[in-house]
Amino acid sequence: MKPGAERIFVALDFPAREPALDLARRLAPLGCGFKVGLELLSAEGPGIIEELADQGLRVFVDAKLHDIPNTVHGAARALAARGAWMITIHVPGGPEMAAAALAGARAGTPPGREPPRVVGVTVLTSLSAAQLAQGAGVERDPAAEVVRRALAARRWGLDGVVCAPQEARDLRRLLGPDMLLVTPGIRPAGSAPDDQRRVATAGEAVCWGADYLVVGRPVREAAHPVAALAALAEEVERAGAR
Ligand code: C5P
Numbered sequence: 001m002k003p004g005a006e007r008i009f010v011a012l013d014f015p016a017r018e019p020a021l022d023l024a025r026r027l028a029p030l031g032c033g034f035k036v037g038l039e040l041l042s043a044e045g046p047g048i049i050e051e052l053a054d055q056g057l058r059v060f061v062d063a064k065l066h067d068i069p070n071t072v073h074g075a076a077r078a079l080a081a082r083g084a085w086m087i088t089i090h091v092p093g094g095p096e097m098a099a100a101a102l103a104g105a106r107a108g109t110p111p112g113r114e115p116p117r118v119v120g121v122t123v124l125t126s127l128s129a130a131q132l133a134q135g136a137g138v139e140r141d142p143a144a145e146v147v148r149r150a151l152a153a154r155r156w157g158l159d160g161v162v163c164a165p166q167e168a169r170d171l172r173r174l175l176g177p178d179m180l181l182v183t184p185g186i187r188p189a190g191s192a193p194d195d196q197r198r199v200a201t202a203g204e205a206v207c208w209g210a211d212y213l214v215v216g217r218p219v220r221e222a223a224h225p226v227a228a229l230a231a232l233a234e235e236v237e238r239a240g241a242r
Contacts, residue, residue, distance in 0.1 A: 001029070001030065001031040002030040002031060002229075002230050002233040002234075003233065003237045004232075004233035004234060004235070004236035004237030004238075005030040005031040005032040005229060005230075005232075005233035005236075006031050006032070006033075007206070007210075007211065007212055007213060007236050008032045008033070008202070008212070008213050008214075008215055008229065008232060008233060008236065009032065009033040009034060009035045009058075009060045009182075009212055009213070009214045009215070010023070010024075010027055010032050010033070010034055010035065010215055010216070010219050010220070010229065011034075011035040011037060011062075011184075011214055011215065011216035011220070012024065012034050012035060012036055012037075012040055013037055013039055013040065013216050013220070014039070014040055014043075015039060015040075015043050016040075016043055016044065017040070017043075017044045017048055017051070020036075020040055020044075020048065021051065021052075023220065023225060024052060024055075024057060026225060026226055027219070027225060027226060027229055028055065028057055030226065030229055030230060030233060032229060032233070033057065033058035033059065033060055033085065033086075033212075034052055034057055034058070034059055034060065035059075035060040035061075035062050035214055035216075036048055036049055036052070036059055036060070036061050036062065037062045038062070038063065038064070041061070041063060046078065046079065046082045047082075049061055049079065049082040049083055049084055050082045050083055052083075053082065053083025053084070053085070054083065058085040058086075059083060059084055059085050059086075060084075060085060060086040060087075060182075060212075060214075061079050061082075061084040061086070061087045061088075061116070062087075062088050062214075063075065063079065063087060063088060064088050064089070064090055064121055065087070065088070065089040065090070065093070065097075065101060066089065066090035066092070066093045066097070067093070067097070068097070069096045069097045069099070069100035070100065072089065072093065072097050072100045072101050072104065073100040073101070073103055073104035073107070074104060075104065076089075076100070076101045076102075076103075076104030076105045076108065076116075076118070077104040077105070077107045077108030078108060079105075079108070079116065080104070080105045080106075080107070080108030080109045080115055080116050081108040081109070081110065083110075083113075084116040085116055085117070086116050086117040086118075086119060086159075086182075086212075087101070087105065087116045087117075087118055087119070088118075088119055088120070088121050088162060089101045089118060089119075089120055089121070089158075090120070090121050091120040091121060091122050091149040091150075091152060091153050091158075091161070092136065092149070095152075095155075095156045098118070098120070098153070098156040098157070098158055099156065099157070101118050102118050102157060102158070105118050117159035117160065117180060118158050118159050119153075119158060119159055119160040119161055119162055119180060119182055120149070120150070120153035120158045120160070120161045120162070121161070121162045122145070122146040122149040122150050122153070122161055122162070122163060123142050123145050123146050123149065125164050125184070125185065125198065127142060128142070129141060129142055132145065143167065146163060146167055146171075147170065147171070147174060149161075150163070150171050150174070150175060150179075151174065151175070153179075154175055154179055158179075159179070159180050160179045160180025160181060160182060160211070161175075161179065161180075161181065161182070162182045162183070162184070162214075163181055163182070163183060164183060164184075164185050164198045164200075165183045165185055165186070165198070165199070165200035165204060165205035165208055165210060166198050166200065166208070168181045168183055168205060168208040168209040168210045169208040169209060171209070172208065172209030173209075180211045180212065181209055181210050181211050181212075182210070182211065182212045182213075182214060183200075183205045183210040183212070183213055183214065184213075184214040184215075184216070185198055185199045185200065186199070186200065186201070186202050186205055186213050186214070186215045186218065186232070187199040187200070187201065187218055188201065188202075188218055188228075188231070188232070189201050191218060194217055201235065202215075202232045202235040202236050202239070203235045203236070203238060203239040204239075206235075206236050206239035206240070207239050207240075213232075213236065215229075215232060218232070219232070
């Protein structure tokens with residue numbers, strides 16, 4: 001176990017189960033969680049969640065559910081039954097869909113386990129103001145829309161939201177201490193941002209109020225993934241518990 005690692009979820013963005021399970025095996029002793037996204041879920045099916053959860057690992061299933069409430073209820077129930085520790089939904093799905101996700105998550109949880117946290121994706125960080133206007137008819141500045149949707153997520157009883165590290169500062173102030181803030185876009189100081197636009201170091205994200213950090217390429221593509229994760233965990237630990 002490496003203090004600080006418990007707040008990091010390593011994104012298993014792989015096209016097949018073998019490299020995903022291999023990386024999980026190497027990193028698990030540090031105490032991090034793992035994020036299963038649409039790529040791995042689509043390639044291997046929900047059995048991959050079970051394979052990881054059965055090893056005692058925390059699995060964040062980033063399925064970004066967005067459908068009619070009845071369908072989302074069933075999907076959340078199924079993900080909970082497979083052992084998901086946290087799942088995502090799209091906030092624009094509305095209050096009934098959010099309630100259905102929370103109820104489904106509870107309904108699917110095996111006895112004696114705690115239901116997965118349900119966190120909301122506010123505005124995809126890949127969307128520019130122009131795309132948000134074209135795609136969703138939202139003429140507001142994306143940052144203002146993130147705040148509006150995060151406040152809605154809290155009203156609807158979601159457990160937290162996914163946001164950029166820079167957004168965590170305002171959201172922590174506005175949402176109070178109880179909403180989980182989950183931030184991707186983490187890069188070690190001085191490294192390449194890849195396709196992420198708004199990046200921050202692990203220490204910055206924690207200082208700004210993030211509870212959990214999602215890290216993909218900086219660990220997955222490192223020459224020594226265990227050392228890369230250990231360094232990030234140290235940074236998280238130094239930045240201090242909230
Ligand atoms: O490789 P990298 O560290 O950029 O990976 C970030 C992970 O977080 C990816 O799995 C990506 O899908 C996810 N993510 C993101 N931005 C969001 C939501 C999720 O990068 N707004």
